Amino acid sequence: MKAIVYSEPGGPEVLRLVERPVPEPGPGEVRVHVHVSGVNPTDWKSRRSGSPFPEQVPGQDGAGEIDAVTHGIRLTVGQRVWIWEAAWQRPDGTAQEYVVLPVEHVVPLPDDASYDLGASLGIPALTAHRCLTVGRVSRLHPGSLKDQIVLVAGGAGAVGHAAIQLARWAGATVVTTVSTPEKAELARAAGAHHVVNYRTENAATVIREVAPDGVDLIVEVAPAPNAELDQAVIASNGVVSVYADNGGEEVTLHVSSLYRLNVRYQFILVYTVPPEAKKAAIEDVSAAVAAGALQVGKAAGLPLHRFPLERTADAHEAVESGTVGKVLIDLV
Numbered sequence: 001m002k003a004i005v006y007s008e009p010g011g012p013e014v015l016r017l018v019e020r021p022v023p024e025p026g027p028g029e030v031r032v033h034v035h036v037s038g039v040n041p042t043d044w045k046s047r048r049s050g051s052p053f054p055e056q057v058p059g060q061d062g063a064g065e066i067d068a069v070t071h072g073i074r075l076t077v078g079q080r081v082w083i084w085e086a087a088w089q090r091p092d093g094t095a096q097e098y099v100v101l102p103v104e105h106v107v108p109l110p111d112d113a114s115y116d117l118g119a120s121l122g123i124p125a126l127t128a129h130r131c132l133t134v135g136r137v138s139r140l141h142p143g144s145l146k147d148q149i150v151l152v153a154g155g156a157g158a159v160g161h162a163a164i165q166l167a168r169w170a171g172a173t174v175v176t177t178v179s180t181p182e183k184a185e186l187a188r189a190a191g192a193h194h195v196v197n198y199r200t201e202n203a204a205t206v207i208r209e210v211a212p213d214g215v216d217l218i219v220e221v222a223p224a225p226n227a228e229l230d231q232a233v234i235a236s237n238g239v240v241s242v243y244a245d246n247g248g249e250e251v252t253l254h255v256s257s258l259y260r261l262n263v264r265y266q267f268i269l270v271y272t273v274p275p276e277a278k279k280a281a282i283e284d285v286s287a288a289v290a291a292g293a294l295q296v297g298k299a300a301g302l303p304l305h306r307f308p309l310e311r312t313a314d315a316h317e318a319v320e321s322g323t324v325g326k327v328l329i330d331l332v
Helices: 041-049 114-121 122-132 160-171 181-189 201-211 227-231 255-260 275-290 309-320
Strands: 004-005 016-019 028-037 061-069 080-083 097-102 106-108 150-153 174-178 194-197 215-220 233-240 264-267 304-308 325-330
Touching: 004 106, 004 309, 016 309, 028 201, 028 309, 041 275, 041 309, 061 114, 061 122, 061 215, 080 114, 080 160, 114 122, 114 255, 114 325, 122 160, 122 215, 122 233, 122 275, 160 174, 160 181, 160 215, 160 275, 174 201, 174 255, 181 194, 194 201, 201 227, 304 309, 309 325
Parallel strands: 150 174, 150 215, 174 194, 215 233, 233 264, 304 325
Antiparallel strands: 004 016, 028 061, 028 097, 028 325, 061 080, 080 106
8 A cells, every 4th residue: 555654854855655565453443444634733743853653654634434343343344434643652644545543543424524524623623622612611512602702813724713613513602813814704604703804903902892791712823922812802711722832832921910800721732632521522523523513625714725645745845834724635
């Protein structure tokens, strides 16, 4: 089978196409024929920092169909599935034609959900779910965020897009910030009720007009540059969910203003989220997929950029350079 691997840290040029034997599943594992692999920022960051394994296949997320199962597995050969965290602490990710995974990392994908959607879930959707469930609720379902106002920073990104769709599905009023008119169109297509261009508008003033008492929850991709805005619009007992360090790694906070409001900052790395929270996220994201609440493609606010397997280096470079939308690798 064809696979993309790297053996040393570096730029996209360290990725190479190789032929490998088709792997055999062991106890508690299934083999998936990967149709589409999703590329995330952690893929190129991991590549640049290197892998502990002699040969690493990148790709945390993907979608395809089950090709082989072991005794006692309830999933069946031919079943459509999506994959999460394939390469976390493992040498085999989704940038290969077949991947063997623990059954817990393989989730049924409804027949009416595309492989493109399946490959776009994983890291973005599970991260978004955790960001939305560290405040007043621990689970997402229709009505669970009713009467809450959620601010999504960077609504045109993959996590921001998932956060908008999940928050809207759960009944929240969704506000998002963007930097260009084009990104504003994408955020509206994703379902945001209010879109604020922070380059052309006074974001704090506009958000306070929507939320006079402040926003209940902020899904934050850039905590350093957005610190002043977040402190200006957060409600009493609000939560700022930080899942990335875009724009800088050090944040300055006005402590007395925040503790008077009982504001909480929650930092989130999806890979180390507690197992029970991860299980809940997978169940809730699956329910949202079944309900049609999660969609991808330009019409749904997340343009798709496709590359064949042999151009995985270009796919990584596209993500690293900040391409707006979701980068996918086609294997079938």
